[in-house]
Amino acid sequence: MAKVKRLTCMKCEKVYDRGLEIICPECGLDGILDVEYDYDEMRSSLKSRPLASRPERNIFRYVDMLPLSQPPPGMLEVGWTPLYSFPRLNAALGHEHVHIKDDTVNPSASLKDRASAVAIGMALEAGRPGIACASTGNAASSLAVLSASAGLSSYIFVPETIPKPKLYQIGACATRVFRVKGTYEDAFGVATASIGKWGWYNRNCAINPYLVEGKKTCSLEIYEQLGYKVPDWVVVSMGDGCIISGQWKAFKELELLGETDRAPKLLGVQARGCKPIVDACVECRDVTPVEANTIADSIRVGEPRNWRKALRALRESGGCAISVTDEEIVSAMLLLSREAGVFAEPAGATGLAGLRSALGQGMIGKDETVAVLITGSGLKDPSSLDGALDIADIPADVEAVARHMRSQGKGAGG
Amino acid sequence: MAKVKRLTCMKCEKVYDRGLEIICPECGLDGILDVEYDYDEMRSSLKSRPLASRPERNIFRYVDMLPLSQPPPGMLEVGWTPLYSFPRLNAALGHEHVHIKDDTVNPSASLKDRASAVAIGMALEAGRPGIACASTGNAASSLAVLSASAGLSSYIFVPETIPKPKLYQIGACATRVFRVKGTYEDAFGVATASIGKWGWYNRNCAINPYLVEGKKTCSLEIYEQLGYKVPDWVVVSMGDGCIISGQWKAFKELELLGETDRAPKLLGVQARGCKPIVDACVECRDVTPVEANTIADSIRVGEPRNWRKALRALRESGGCAISVTDEEIVSAMLLLSREAGVFAEPAGATGLAGLRSALGQGMIGKDETVAVLITGSGLKDPSSLDGALDIADIPADVEAVARHMRSQGKGAGG
Numbered sequence: 074m075a076k077v078k079r080l081t082c083m084k085c086e087k088v089y090d091r092g093l094e095i096i097c098p099e100c101g102l103d104g105i106l107d108v109e110y111d112y113d114e115m116r117s118s119l120k121s122r123p124l125a126s127r128p129e130r131n132i133f134r135y136v137d138m139l140p141l142s143q144p145p146p147g148m149l150e151v152g153w154t155p156l157y158s159f160p161r162l163n164a165a166l167g168h169e170h171v172h173i174k175d176d177t178v179n180p181s182a183s184l185k186d187r188a189s190a191v192a193i194g195m196a197l198e199a200g201r202p203g204i205a206c207a208s209t210g211n212a213a214s215s216l217a218v219l220s221a222s223a224g225l226s227s228y229i230f231v232p233e234t235i236p237k238p239k240l241y242q243i244g245a246c247a248t249r250v251f252r253v254k255g256t257y258e259d260a261f262g263v264a265t266a267s268i269g270k271w272g273w274y275n276r277n278c279a280i281n282p283y284l285v286e287g288k289k290t291c292s293l294e295i296y297e298q299l300g301y302k303v304p305d306w307v308v309v310s311m312g313d314g315c316i317i318s319g320q321w322k323a324f325k326e327l328e329l330l331g332e333t334d335r336a337p338k339l340l341g342v343q344a345r346g347c348k349p350i351v352d353a354c355v356e357c358r359d360v361t362p363v364e365a366n367t368i369a370d371s372i373r374v375g376e377p378r379n380w381r382k383a384l385r386a387l388r389e390s391g392g393c394a395i396s397v398t399d400e401e402i403v404s405a406m407l408l409l410s411r412e413a414g415v416f417a418e419p420a421g422a423t424g425l426a427g428l429r430s431a432l433g434q435g436m437i438g439k440d441e442t443v444a445v446l447i448t449g450s451g452l453k454d455p456s457s458l459d460g461a462l463d464i465a466d467i468p469a470d471v472e473a474v475a476r477h478m479r480s481q482g483k484g485a486g487g
Numbered sequence: 488m489a490k491v492k493r494l495t496c497m498k499c500e501k502v503y504d505r506g507l508e509i510i511c512p513e514c515g516l517d518g519i520l521d522v523e524y525d526y527d528e529m530r531s532s533l534k535s536r537p538l539a540s541r542p543e544r545n546i547f548r549y550v551d552m553l554p555l556s557q558p559p560p561g562m563l564e565v566g567w568t569p570l571y572s573f574p575r576l577n578a579a580l581g582h583e584h585v586h587i588k589d590d591t592v593n594p595s596a597s598l599k600d601r602a603s604a605v606a607i608g609m610a611l612e613a614g615r616p617g618i619a620c621a622s623t624g625n626a627a628s629s630l631a632v633l634s635a636s637a638g639l640s641s642y643i644f645v646p647e648t649i650p651k652p653k654l655y656q657i658g659a660c661a662t663r664v665f666r667v668k669g670t671y672e673d674a675f676g677v678a679t680a681s682i683g684k685w686g687w688y689n690r691n692c693a694i695n696p697y698l699v700e701g702k703k704t705c706s707l708e709i710y711e712q713l714g715y716k717v718p719d720w721v722v723v724s725m726g727d728g729c730i731i732s733g734q735w736k737a738f739k740e741l742e743l744l745g746e747t748d749r750a751p752k753l754l755g756v757q758a759r760g761c762k763p764i765v766d767a768c769v770e771c772r773d774v775t776p777v778e779a780n781t782i783a784d785s786i787r788v789g790e791p792r793n794w795r796k797a798l799r800a801l802r803e804s805g806g807c808a809i810s811v812t813d814e815e816i817v818s819a820m821l822l823l824s825r826e827a828g829v830f831a832e833p834a835g836a837t838g839l840a841g842l843r844s845a846l847g848q849g850m851i852g853k854d855e856t857v858a859v860l861i862t863g864s865g866l867k868d869p870s871s872l873d874g875a876l877d878i879a880d881i882p883a884d885v886e887a888v889a890r891h892m893r894s895q896g897k898g899a900g901g
Contacts (some may be wrong), residue, residue, distance in 0.1 A: 094734070101556055147574070147575075149569070149827075149828055157636075159636065160561070161561075178593075178827075182596070199494055217664070217828075218824075220828070221824060221826065221827060221828035222828035222829075223828075227809060237869055237870075242869070244876035244877070245821060245825070245876065246828055249891070249892075249895070250876075250877075250878045251888060252879065252880045252881070253882070257884045260822070260883070262883060263885055266885035270888075270889070307509050313526065316640035331636075372688060397791060407659060410632075411660060412635065413635060414594065414631075414635035414637075415635055416632060450596070451655070451659060452596060452864065452866035452867060455654075455655035458655050458659060462658035462659065462664075464654065464658050465665050466668070467668070467677075468667070468668050469676060471684060473665075473679050474677060474680075477663070478685075481663070
């Protein structure tokens, strides 16, 4: 177990002792906390049990770097997802050193499982009667799936725009699902009020400071999977700003612990139709809410709540924030599918779309190593590919196949 | 590499040398071959590199038990999926010793990845210009996904009834997708003709004898994950009959190799509306085609082609074949989701539905260990839950939540 030493408000910078506070009592919803541990203790834990020696193949490999006293019992296997290097994808990108972190193979098929697993552990250790969140989908399905495995009641608030595969995954696994008329912000509001009323543990990623801790395991794995090396760039799509904050936390802590002597640059990517963090980063200002308009459902967050951590991560890393169009996102989904067989949802491939754009702009040196997070499975939102696929409708006749093959001008292997 | 020693026709029992034959030239489509290896060689390979000592965490951990000279390069990580035991699920089932083999977390989200990975390896080693199959979905998406990762062209023939998430996953990853007017059998026919015409490798599981070899890795893992013990029962849903045949092959070979001294009983499960193998088993006769009518898309196979292997497996194991209604299948999906967080498609949970029924009938002793294969993810066919889920549509108001909680008569943790 990592001993939490203090919690610092990202807004007013007031410092709190370890406790169950979720947000700064003075700043309210705007005062997201930042978790600091007793790093001396963590250092000695890593010394007595070096990372490379650990047998666990899930995020609880890092239990002594997380705010839990033990892995939550019964939990499905989360994390230790593959880090791939695909020669043909890299050739198509024109960059030799791209690594794909495939978080689509987590139990609920997204990176959010890393955060939910930690939240459920926190809720169980605090003896809460249930756990709740508002989500556009992945955080919710992740919470429903993992709570079911751990035997904790889950209450899920989703906006009415949620894609059906996500809704059904949640509906099958959760204790209660509330589909709220309105936007994500509306669902968030009613979730927060309900959490207060019934004493559930708050798994709203935009507020709960411990979820960033779960998400950091993704980059801890990248570091190990690269042979205990830090990549030059880590590329992450941004909605609330929580995932990118988690990746930065991982590398900062590895430095603090003396495991590494450098950190990567972060490339944060948003959809062109919903880029409040990118705009704030580029214009060196605070984030202001925007209208959200993109097919990338999981990052369609017009009012990101974790923007302070995200901006700090981008700034401290010396990285960059860029946006990509929905067309570029779909194109990246197809590139990743066709050259690598990794089927991502739009937000899951937004990082790759951003990388393509960054490579085109010469932002990344040709010898620099890049890790791209693929954050969620395409099975969660297949409708995003409506109209983008080339499917041949034919009668049951081999001549129809021949006609189609000829019309495509390809031989037997094309 | 395991040296294939001979191939025996399941129908006429004629024996062939290792070669590239897919089916018995005398019996045609009805003459599916059975693969035998040089087991002396395999035994010595296992002796020099015992299973427990192997570091690989994917199906190529068993490369010396497969018909390949090496793992296909570039392939996504297939297999070594978790084997869980869920106390609350087991309590709900009234049986303490149930293990859930979660094959939903394979790269394309189904067990079929095991077969596709081997087929792609065979196609690459044979220098074929592409690979093809007809499929109701999972075999096809698996082939499209894994071929993309390995850089082999894939040609997929699907029936028009295919669910959209599967179609889109295939469409994103495959080289060409042909949606064939008609049934699975129609798609199968045009695929077979096209394979002959263009020289593609034939990944039709109902025909290709090497795919059973890929599927057997699931039970090799179960054996290892149970601490090198054979379960008393292995429960498998049946469509073409290929998966159950693969499981039996695994245990028979472990016996042949001197690793184990017993094999499990098999419980083969079909949907009530499509149970040609169950009927043949119960009535001790050959399989005859039936009309197929079930929500369990992946096992909706009215004319199973691998029935001889399936019946042999059921008979030799001293097991049993039963059928379950669509209502029992949906109920099993929800049980598995709510008590374990494993979200399966209907065919994926059909084995669990069958286990419930078998337990109800007292077919399984209370001390017997059971492994149930969960063969595919619910994200692939969410529409199967239409009408089965309890989702509360509410305005963005905490009072609406309170009314719903009261109407359900539950407190904060219910």
